[in-house]
Amino acid sequence: MKNLLSATALLLASTGLASAEGVLQLYNWGNYTNPELLAKFEKETGIKVTVTDYDSNDTALAKIEAGGHGFDLVVPSANYVPIWVEKGLVVELDTAKLANKGNIAPEWADVAWDPGRKFSIPWQWGSTGVAVNTKVYGGDINTSSVWLEVPAELKGKINVVPEMNDIVAMATMWAGGAPCSEDTEVLKKARDALIAAKPDWISMDYGATEKLSNNDWAGSVNWNGSSMRARVANPDVAYGYPKEGYPLFMDSAMLLKDAQNVEEAYKFLDFIMVPENAALISAFARYANGIAGSEAFMPEDMKTAPEVVIPAEFKDKGVFLPTCTGKAQEYVTAIWTELQK
Numbered sequence: 001m002k003n004l005l006s007a008t009a010l011l012l013a014s015t016g017l018a019s020a021e022g023v024l025q026l027y028n029w030g031n032y033t034n035p036e037l038l039a040k041f042e043k044e045t046g047i048k049v050t051v052t053d054y055d056s057n058d059t060a061l062a063k064i065e066a067g068g069h070g071f072d073l074v075v076p077s078a079n080y081v082p083i084w085v086e087k088g089l090v091v092e093l094d095t096a097k098l099a100n101k102g103n104i105a106p107e108w109a110d111v112a113w114d115p116g117r118k119f120s121i122p123w124q125w126g127s128t129g130v131a132v133n134t135k136v137y138g139g140d141i142n143t144s145s146v147w148l149e150v151p152a153e154l155k156g157k158i159n160v161v162p163e164m165n166d167i168v169a170m171a172t173m174w175a176g177g178a179p180c181s182e183d184t185e186v187l188k189k190a191r192d193a194l195i196a197a198k199p200d201w202i203s204m205d206y207g208a209t210e211k212l213s214n215n216d217w218a219g220s221v222n223w224n225g226s227s228m229r230a231r232v233a234n235p236d237v238a239y240g241y242p243k244e245g246y247p248l249f250m251d252s253a254m255l256l257k258d259a260q261n262v263e264e265a266y267k268f269l270d271f272i273m274v275p276e277n278a279a280l281i282s283a284f285a286r287y288a289n290g291i292a293g294s295e296a297f298m299p300e301d302m303k304t305a306p307e308v309v310i311p312a313e314f315k316d317k318g319v320f321l322p323t324c325t326g327k328a329q330e331y332v333t334a335i336w337t338e339l340q341k
Helices: 035-045 057-066 078-086 164-174 184-200 208-213 224-233 262-271 275-285 312-317 326-339
Strands: 009-011 023-029 048-054 120-133 158-160 201-203 219-223 237-240 246-255 318-320
Touching (some): 023 057, 035 262, 048 057, 078 246, 120 208, 120 224, 164 219, 164 246, 164 326, 184 201, 184 326, 208 224, 219 224, 224 237, 224 275
Parallel strands (some): 158 201
Antiparallel strands (some): 120 219, 120 237
Protein backbone atom coordinates (compact mmCIF):
# COMPACT_ATOMS: atom_id res chain seq x y z
CA MET A 1 0.00 0.00 0.00
CA LYS A 2 2.42 2.08 0.71
CA ASN A 3 5.38 4.52 0.34
CA LEU A 4 3.27 6.04 -2.37
CA LEU A 5 4.56 8.23 -5.13
CA SER A 6 2.55 10.48 -7.41
CA ALA A 7 0.49 8.43 -9.82
CA THR A 8 2.80 7.27 -12.59
CA ALA A 9 2.87 4.25 -14.82
CA LEU A 10 5.51 1.56 -14.55
CA LEU A 11 5.57 0.19 -18.06
CA LEU A 12 7.05 -3.20 -18.69
CA ALA A 13 5.10 -3.72 -21.85
CA SER A 14 3.56 -1.77 -24.68
CA THR A 15 1.93 1.48 -23.65
CA GLY A 16 -1.82 1.91 -23.52
CA LEU A 17 -4.60 -0.03 -21.88
CA ALA A 18 -6.08 -1.85 -24.86
CA SER A 19 -6.88 -5.53 -24.51
CA ALA A 20 -4.53 -7.88 -26.29
CA GLU A 21 -3.60 -11.53 -26.07
CA GLY A 22 -0.69 -12.14 -23.73
CA VAL A 23 -0.92 -8.89 -21.78
CA LEU A 24 -2.17 -7.94 -18.33
CA GLN A 25 -3.17 -4.58 -16.88
CA LEU A 26 -2.45 -4.27 -13.14
CA TYR A 27 -3.75 -1.27 -11.18
CA ASN A 28 -1.74 -1.07 -7.97
CA TRP A 29 -0.40 1.23 -5.29
CA GLY A 30 2.59 3.32 -6.35
CA ASN A 31 6.10 1.95 -5.81
CA TYR A 32 4.60 -1.34 -4.64
CA THR A 33 5.25 -3.80 -7.48
CA ASN A 34 8.62 -5.48 -7.88
CA PRO A 35 9.94 -5.19 -11.47
CA GLU A 36 11.84 -8.47 -10.90
CA LEU A 37 8.54 -10.20 -10.14
CA LEU A 38 7.04 -8.97 -13.41
CA ALA A 39 10.12 -9.91 -15.41
CA LYS A 40 10.00 -13.42 -13.96
CA PHE A 41 6.29 -13.72 -14.73
CA GLU A 42 6.81 -12.61 -18.31
CA LYS A 43 9.70 -15.03 -18.77
CA GLU A 44 7.65 -17.96 -17.46
CA THR A 45 4.36 -17.15 -19.18
CA GLY A 46 5.10 -14.81 -22.07
CA ILE A 47 2.53 -12.39 -20.62
CA LYS A 48 3.61 -8.77 -20.48
CA VAL A 49 2.36 -6.70 -17.54
CA THR A 50 1.65 -2.99 -17.47
CA VAL A 51 1.37 -1.49 -13.99
CA THR A 52 -0.48 1.77 -13.45
CA ASP A 53 -0.09 3.38 -10.04
CA TYR A 54 -2.64 4.96 -7.72
CA ASP A 55 -2.05 6.83 -4.49
CA SER A 56 -5.05 5.90 -2.32
CA ASN A 57 -7.96 3.49 -1.96
CA ASP A 58 -10.40 6.26 -2.82
CA THR A 59 -8.51 7.17 -5.99
CA ALA A 60 -8.60 3.56 -7.19
CA LEU A 61 -12.28 3.11 -6.36
CA ALA A 62 -13.30 6.33 -8.14
CA LYS A 63 -11.28 5.43 -11.23
CA ILE A 64 -12.87 2.00 -11.61
CA GLU A 65 -16.38 3.26 -10.86
CA ALA A 66 -15.99 5.84 -13.62
CA GLY A 67 -15.52 3.03 -16.17
CA GLY A 68 -13.45 2.89 -19.32
CA HIS A 69 -10.29 2.13 -17.37
CA GLY A 70 -9.04 -1.02 -19.14
CA PHE A 71 -7.56 -2.63 -16.00
CA ASP A 72 -7.77 -6.31 -15.09
CA LEU A 73 -6.58 -6.52 -11.47
CA VAL A 74 -6.72 -4.07 -8.58
CA VAL A 75 -5.16 -4.28 -5.09
CA PRO A 76 -7.39 -2.60 -2.47
CA SER A 77 -6.94 -2.65 1.29
CA ALA A 78 -8.92 -4.95 3.58
CA ASN A 79 -11.50 -2.38 4.69
CA TYR A 80 -12.25 -1.56 1.06
CA VAL A 81 -12.64 -5.14 -0.17
CA PRO A 82 -16.31 -5.39 0.95
CA ILE A 83 -17.03 -2.09 -0.81
CA TRP A 84 -15.67 -3.41 -4.12
CA VAL A 85 -17.74 -6.57 -3.70
CA GLU A 86 -20.95 -4.75 -2.75
CA LYS A 87 -20.62 -2.37 -5.67
CA GLY A 88 -20.24 -5.31 -8.06
CA LEU A 89 -16.90 -4.08 -9.37
CA VAL A 90 -15.12 -7.43 -8.88
CA VAL A 91 -16.01 -11.07 -9.48
CA GLU A 92 -15.80 -14.18 -7.35
CA LEU A 93 -12.67 -16.14 -8.21
CA ASP A 94 -12.77 -19.51 -9.97
CA THR A 95 -10.67 -21.66 -7.62
CA ALA A 96 -10.29 -24.31 -10.34
CA LYS A 97 -7.91 -21.87 -12.03
CA LEU A 98 -5.91 -21.23 -8.86
CA ALA A 99 -3.89 -24.37 -8.16
CA ASN A 100 -1.77 -22.54 -5.59
CA LYS A 101 -4.59 -21.18 -3.46
CA GLY A 102 -3.72 -23.72 -0.77
CA ASN A 103 -0.49 -21.79 -0.22
CA ILE A 104 -2.35 -18.97 1.48
CA ALA A 105 -1.29 -19.07 5.13
CA PRO A 106 -4.07 -20.34 7.44
CA GLU A 107 -4.40 -17.02 9.26
CA TRP A 108 -5.11 -15.26 5.96
CA ALA A 109 -7.27 -17.94 4.28
CA ASP A 110 -10.57 -16.98 5.94
CA VAL A 111 -10.63 -13.30 6.82
CA ALA A 112 -13.42 -11.06 8.04
CA TRP A 113 -13.29 -8.81 5.00
CA ASP A 114 -13.44 -11.73 2.53
CA PRO A 115 -14.71 -14.95 4.15
CA GLY A 116 -13.19 -17.97 2.45
CA ARG A 117 -11.10 -15.73 0.22
CA LYS A 118 -13.77 -15.88 -2.46
CA PHE A 119 -12.80 -12.59 -4.07
CA SER A 120 -9.20 -11.80 -3.18
CA ILE A 121 -5.62 -13.08 -3.08
CA PRO A 122 -3.13 -11.69 -0.50
CA TRP A 123 -0.57 -9.21 -1.74
CA GLN A 124 1.09 -7.69 1.35
CA TRP A 125 0.19 -6.67 4.88
CA GLY A 126 1.60 -4.27 7.42
CA SER A 127 0.94 -1.38 9.76
CA THR A 128 0.62 2.38 9.86
CA GLY A 129 2.77 4.02 12.50
CA VAL A 130 5.22 6.85 13.03
CA ALA A 131 8.68 7.16 11.47
CA VAL A 132 11.10 9.64 13.06
CA ASN A 133 14.68 10.75 12.54
CA THR A 134 16.22 9.96 15.91
CA LYS A 135 18.98 12.56 15.45
CA VAL A 136 16.29 15.22 15.42
CA TYR A 137 13.96 13.77 18.06
CA GLY A 138 15.01 11.50 20.91
CA GLY A 139 11.68 11.16 22.69
CA ASP A 140 9.07 8.40 22.70
CA ILE A 141 8.08 7.49 19.13
CA ASN A 142 5.54 4.84 20.12
CA THR A 143 2.72 7.33 20.41
CA SER A 144 0.50 9.36 18.09
CA SER A 145 1.30 12.38 20.26
CA VAL A 146 4.37 12.71 18.04
CA TRP A 147 2.14 14.07 15.28
CA LEU A 148 -0.97 15.16 17.21
CA GLU A 149 0.88 17.09 19.93
CA VAL A 150 3.98 17.83 17.91
CA PRO A 151 7.10 18.28 20.09
CA ALA A 152 9.20 21.38 19.52
CA GLU A 153 11.96 19.45 17.74
CA LEU A 154 9.55 18.22 15.07
CA LYS A 155 7.41 21.29 14.48
CA GLY A 156 7.42 22.11 10.80
CA LYS A 157 9.38 18.94 10.09
CA ILE A 158 6.82 16.15 10.30
CA ASN A 159 4.58 14.91 7.49
CA VAL A 160 1.21 13.18 7.62
CA VAL A 161 0.32 10.85 4.75
CA PRO A 162 -3.03 11.90 3.27
CA GLU A 163 -4.76 8.53 3.68
CA MET A 164 -8.13 9.49 5.14
CA ASN A 165 -9.20 6.32 6.94
CA ASP A 166 -5.78 5.63 8.44
CA ILE A 167 -5.30 9.15 9.76
CA VAL A 168 -8.78 9.60 11.21
CA ALA A 169 -8.61 6.11 12.75
CA MET A 170 -5.26 6.86 14.40
CA ALA A 171 -6.56 10.14 15.78
CA THR A 172 -9.71 8.42 17.03
CA MET A 173 -7.69 5.72 18.80
CA TRP A 174 -5.46 8.40 20.31
CA ALA A 175 -8.63 10.07 21.59
CA GLY A 176 -9.72 6.85 23.29
CA GLY A 177 -12.10 5.49 20.67
CA ALA A 178 -12.06 2.79 18.03
CA PRO A 179 -11.85 3.02 14.23
CA CYS A 180 -15.24 3.77 12.64
CA SER A 181 -16.54 5.12 15.94
CA GLU A 182 -19.90 6.88 16.05
CA ASP A 183 -19.18 8.39 19.48
CA THR A 184 -19.44 12.11 18.77
CA GLU A 185 -17.56 13.09 21.93
CA VAL A 186 -14.54 10.98 20.95
CA LEU A 187 -14.74 12.12 17.35
CA LYS A 188 -14.80 15.77 18.42
CA LYS A 189 -11.63 15.21 20.45
CA ALA A 190 -9.98 13.55 17.46
CA ARG A 191 -11.09 16.28 15.08
CA ASP A 192 -9.95 19.08 17.39
CA ALA A 193 -6.55 17.43 17.80
CA LEU A 194 -6.10 17.08 14.04
CA ILE A 195 -7.09 20.68 13.36
CA ALA A 196 -4.85 22.00 16.13
CA ALA A 197 -1.85 19.93 15.03
CA LYS A 198 -1.99 20.64 11.30
CA PRO A 199 -0.13 23.99 11.49
CA ASP A 200 2.82 22.09 13.00
CA TRP A 201 3.08 19.67 10.05
CA ILE A 202 5.33 20.37 7.10
CA SER A 203 2.96 18.68 4.65
CA MET A 204 0.35 16.05 3.97
CA ASP A 205 2.06 14.11 1.26
CA TYR A 206 3.19 10.68 0.04
CA GLY A 207 6.76 9.75 -0.84
CA ALA A 208 8.01 9.28 2.73
CA THR A 209 10.68 6.76 1.72
CA GLU A 210 12.64 9.34 -0.22
CA LYS A 211 12.00 12.35 1.99
CA LEU A 212 12.88 10.55 5.21
CA SER A 213 15.92 9.03 3.53
CA ASN A 214 17.35 12.36 2.43
CA ASN A 215 16.33 14.29 5.58
CA ASP A 216 13.73 16.50 3.88
CA TRP A 217 11.42 15.41 6.68
CA ALA A 218 12.34 14.57 10.27
CA GLY A 219 9.26 12.43 10.74
CA SER A 220 6.08 11.16 9.16
CA VAL A 221 2.99 9.13 9.85
CA ASN A 222 3.99 6.29 7.58
CA TRP A 223 3.69 2.64 6.64
CA ASN A 224 6.11 0.12 8.05
CA GLY A 225 7.57 -1.14 4.77
CA SER A 226 8.22 2.37 3.53
CA SER A 227 9.83 3.16 6.88
CA MET A 228 12.14 0.16 6.60
CA ARG A 229 13.22 1.25 3.14
CA ALA A 230 13.95 4.70 4.56
CA ARG A 231 15.97 3.22 7.44
CA VAL A 232 18.05 1.09 5.08
CA ALA A 233 18.98 4.29 3.25
CA ASN A 234 19.24 6.40 6.42
CA PRO A 235 20.05 4.53 9.67
CA ASP A 236 18.78 7.46 11.76
CA VAL A 237 15.17 6.63 10.85
CA ALA A 238 13.21 4.59 13.39
CA TYR A 239 9.64 3.29 13.27
CA GLY A 240 7.22 3.53 16.19
CA TYR A 241 3.97 1.71 17.01
CA PRO A 242 1.52 4.11 18.68
CA LYS A 243 0.55 2.69 22.07
CA GLU A 244 -2.89 4.31 21.77
CA GLY A 245 -3.55 2.04 18.79
CA TYR A 246 -2.54 1.86 15.15
CA PRO A 247 -4.04 0.46 11.93
CA LEU A 248 -3.08 -2.84 10.36
CA PHE A 249 -3.76 -3.40 6.69
CA MET A 250 -3.69 -6.16 4.13
CA ASP A 251 -3.82 -5.34 0.44
CA SER A 252 -5.19 -8.06 -1.81
CA ALA A 253 -5.44 -8.58 -5.56
CA MET A 254 -8.95 -8.75 -7.02
CA LEU A 255 -10.26 -9.53 -10.52
CA LEU A 256 -12.32 -6.70 -11.98
CA LYS A 257 -15.74 -7.50 -13.38
CA ASP A 258 -14.94 -5.84 -16.69
CA ALA A 259 -11.43 -7.28 -17.00
CA GLN A 260 -10.54 -8.08 -20.60
CA ASN A 261 -7.48 -10.25 -19.97
CA VAL A 262 -9.10 -12.74 -17.63
CA GLU A 263 -6.98 -15.82 -18.28
CA GLU A 264 -3.82 -13.78 -17.97
CA ALA A 265 -5.13 -12.38 -14.70
CA TYR A 266 -5.70 -15.88 -13.30
CA LYS A 267 -2.18 -16.90 -14.26
CA PHE A 268 -0.81 -13.90 -12.41
CA LEU A 269 -2.94 -14.54 -9.32
CA ASP A 270 -1.74 -18.13 -9.21
CA PHE A 271 1.84 -16.99 -9.79
CA ILE A 272 1.91 -14.64 -6.78
CA MET A 273 0.81 -17.48 -4.49
CA VAL A 274 4.05 -19.40 -5.16
CA PRO A 275 6.14 -18.84 -2.00
CA GLU A 276 9.27 -17.73 -3.87
CA ASN A 277 7.25 -15.21 -5.87
CA ALA A 278 5.41 -13.87 -2.83
CA ALA A 279 8.83 -13.29 -1.26
CA LEU A 280 9.81 -11.20 -4.29
CA ILE A 281 6.82 -8.96 -3.65
CA SER A 282 7.94 -8.48 -0.04
CA ALA A 283 11.62 -8.03 -0.88
CA PHE A 284 10.82 -4.95 -2.95
CA ALA A 285 8.30 -3.05 -0.83
CA ARG A 286 9.42 -4.52 2.53
CA TYR A 287 6.06 -5.73 3.83
CA ALA A 288 5.06 -9.19 4.98
CA ASN A 289 2.86 -11.27 2.69
CA GLY A 290 0.17 -13.87 3.28
CA ILE A 291 1.75 -16.91 1.61
CA ALA A 292 2.96 -19.85 3.71
CA GLY A 293 6.52 -20.94 2.96
CA SER A 294 7.62 -17.57 1.62
CA GLU A 295 9.70 -16.95 4.76
CA ALA A 296 12.47 -19.19 3.44
CA PHE A 297 12.96 -16.89 0.45
CA MET A 298 12.68 -13.56 2.28
CA PRO A 299 15.66 -11.19 2.57
CA GLU A 300 17.61 -11.85 5.75
CA ASP A 301 17.26 -8.27 6.97
CA MET A 302 13.46 -8.56 6.95
CA LYS A 303 13.40 -11.56 9.27
CA THR A 304 14.34 -9.46 12.30
CA ALA A 305 13.50 -5.95 11.11
CA PRO A 306 11.68 -3.92 13.82
CA GLU A 307 9.37 -2.53 11.15
CA VAL A 308 8.27 -6.03 10.12
CA VAL A 309 8.42 -7.95 13.41
CA ILE A 310 6.00 -6.11 15.70
CA PRO A 311 7.37 -5.86 19.26
CA ALA A 312 5.41 -8.03 21.69
CA GLU A 313 4.35 -5.05 23.81
CA PHE A 314 2.61 -3.43 20.87
CA LYS A 315 1.11 -6.44 19.09
CA ASP A 316 -2.29 -6.09 20.71
CA LYS A 317 -2.46 -2.39 19.82
CA GLY A 318 -2.76 -3.03 16.08
CA VAL A 319 -6.25 -3.10 14.59
CA PHE A 320 -7.40 -4.06 11.12
CA LEU A 321 -9.61 -1.21 10.03
CA PRO A 322 -13.21 -2.36 9.57
CA THR A 323 -15.46 -1.17 6.79
CA CYS A 324 -17.28 1.74 8.41
CA THR A 325 -21.06 1.97 8.55
CA GLY A 326 -22.59 4.68 6.43
CA LYS A 327 -22.97 6.98 9.44
CA ALA A 328 -19.43 6.36 10.69
CA GLN A 329 -18.00 7.01 7.23
CA GLU A 330 -19.92 10.28 7.07
CA TYR A 331 -18.19 11.35 10.29
CA VAL A 332 -14.78 10.30 8.94
CA THR A 333 -15.36 12.18 5.68
CA ALA A 334 -16.59 15.28 7.49
CA ILE A 335 -13.50 15.36 9.71
CA TRP A 336 -11.25 14.83 6.70
CA THR A 337 -12.97 17.55 4.68
CA GLU A 338 -12.51 20.02 7.52
CA LEU A 339 -8.85 19.04 7.85
CA GLN A 340 -8.26 19.78 4.16
CA LYS A 341 -9.48 23.38 4.42
